[in-house]
Amino acid sequence: MSSHGWVNEAIGKIEADFQRSADTHLIRLDLPGLEGVDLYLKDESTHPTGSLKxxxxxxxxxxxxxxxxxxxxxxxxxxxxxxxxxxxxxxxxxxxxxxxxxxxxxxxxxxxxxxxxxxxxxxxxxxxxxxxxxxxxxxxxxxxxxxxxxxxxERATDWRGNNNIADSIFRQMKAETHPVPSWIVMSPGTGGTSATIGRYIRYQKLDTQLCVVDPEHSVFMDYFLSGDSSLTIDQGSRIEGIGRPRVEPSFIPGVIDEMRRIPDAAAIATIHWLEEILGRKAGPSTGTNLFGALQLASEMKMRGEEGSVVTLLCDSGERYLDTCYNDDWVAALMGDTCLWRKEIERLVG
Incomplete structure (x- = not known):
């Protein structure tokens, strides 16, 4: 087969796979204590390979x-x-x-x-x-x-639209009470998704703000605050899939409105709390995302603001049964998460 022939066939196979895949669900969490502030999870775990990636x-x-x-x-x-x-x-x-x-x-x-x-x-x-x-x-x-x-x-995805994740979120939000989110919350692994969402918000002239939440043992937030792209650390992130020991080229700080550091133990406590709400398990990066989203929603409620907050359910917790859902692993690496569970209960009222 000629080079052009193989390229045409390969792109055709990828496009056909895309056409066979439905969009992922947008789940509204029922949290009466946050009345007036609606919180949503974009469930990326339903892709054929089970994650946002x-x-x-x-x-x-x-x-x-x-x-x-x-x-x-x-x-x-x-x-x-x-x-x-x-x-x-x-x-x-x-x-x-x-x-x-x-x-x-x-x-x-x-x-x-x-x-x-x-x-x-x-x-x-x-x-x-x-x-x-x-x-x-x-x-x-x-x-x-x-x-x-x-x-x-950050450059392989068309951030202007073309059914990227940002475009999908805003299309699915159109019929909601607060269709333009006050905040979208995302954690950085490569930085590509936050770059796509941030660029899309600006290109579409939307009032939504982007909050990027970083786990412990990651340089992204330090880079956001300092502007020093040479930052590195020796220890890798304990929240699998997010946080990096160096500043990655795909991380674009200029599209971010706010960054927060989320304790790893808080992320683990959050996914165990979420399991009680949804009836199924989510991965630890979802816990980082959701804890930050709960903080923002609680702060909006305290200020008397109404609106919506959207974040991502990145992958299923079934991939982490031997770690994040193993009590011995959590106790050894994360310590006691009970205080963070109490903090979650305070945030949701």
Whole structure:
């Protein structure tokens, strides 16, 4: 098959997969104590690969193929803490391409198994800061393409519309009591989703503000406050999928209105509380998002403001049964979360 023939076929397969996928649900949480302030979760766990990163993986593959970086014989290499690699393994299998995920050894076993289920291979490193150089080395050695989500996430997605996540949120909110959210809350992994949402808000001339919530052991908030892009730390984030030890190229601080640091134990307490509200489990990045959203909603209520707050349910908690939903793991790594549970109850009234 000619190069153009393979490109046409590959893009056709990805577009057909998109057409088979419905949009994700927007869930309104019933919180009587926050009357007048409506809180919503955009449930990204219902994508075919189970997370928000399905959107990113689709965009990254289309971007790489259309740039001529990937053809029918190109091995795909990605540095990832889990969910992006799961989604990229899915698309690599769809196109018949080999896939290798370079990831920290601390990545949950269930995510590793999912990558392997889609035919991918996991290449584990001891420290999260090693994933970049090792991915580049493997790509060079195998004559492959390093997908590099941390660089290309913010440019692979069309932020002006075209059914991106921001466009989807605002379309789904049209019939709600407060259709233009006062706040959208997002945590940064690559920074690509917050860049897309922030740019879209400005392009559409909306009054919504973007709050980005960072976990512990992440440099994004420090960079937002200081402007120092050289910041690094030696310890990786304990909230899998978000927070980075260095400032990633896809993180765009200029589109963000406010940043908050969310304690990791608060995020874990929040997903256990959310399970009682929804009847199902969510991943820890959702806890970081939702705790920040609850703070903002509570503050709006105290000021006598009405409106809506939207955040993301990034992936299912079934991927974290051996960590965030394991009492021994939580006690050993996060400590006592009871005080944060009380704080959540205070926030929701």
């Amino acid at each position: 399905h959107r990113l993986a689709r965009s990254l593959f289309l971007y790489a193929i259309c740039n001529g970086w990937v053809d029918q014989n190109t091995p795909i290499i990605e540095s990832s803490s889990g969910s992006t690699a799961v989604s990229e393994a899915y698309f690599a299998r769809l196109l018949g391409l080999p896939f290798i995920a370079v990831m920290p050894r601390s990545t949950s076993v269930r995510k590793i198994r999912q990558i392997e289920f889609y035919g991918g291979r996991c290449h584990l490193v001891d420290c999260s800061s090693e994933i970049y150089a090792e991915s580049q080395r493997l790509a060079k050695e195998l004559n492959g393409h390093y997908m590099d989500q941390f660089t290309y996430a």
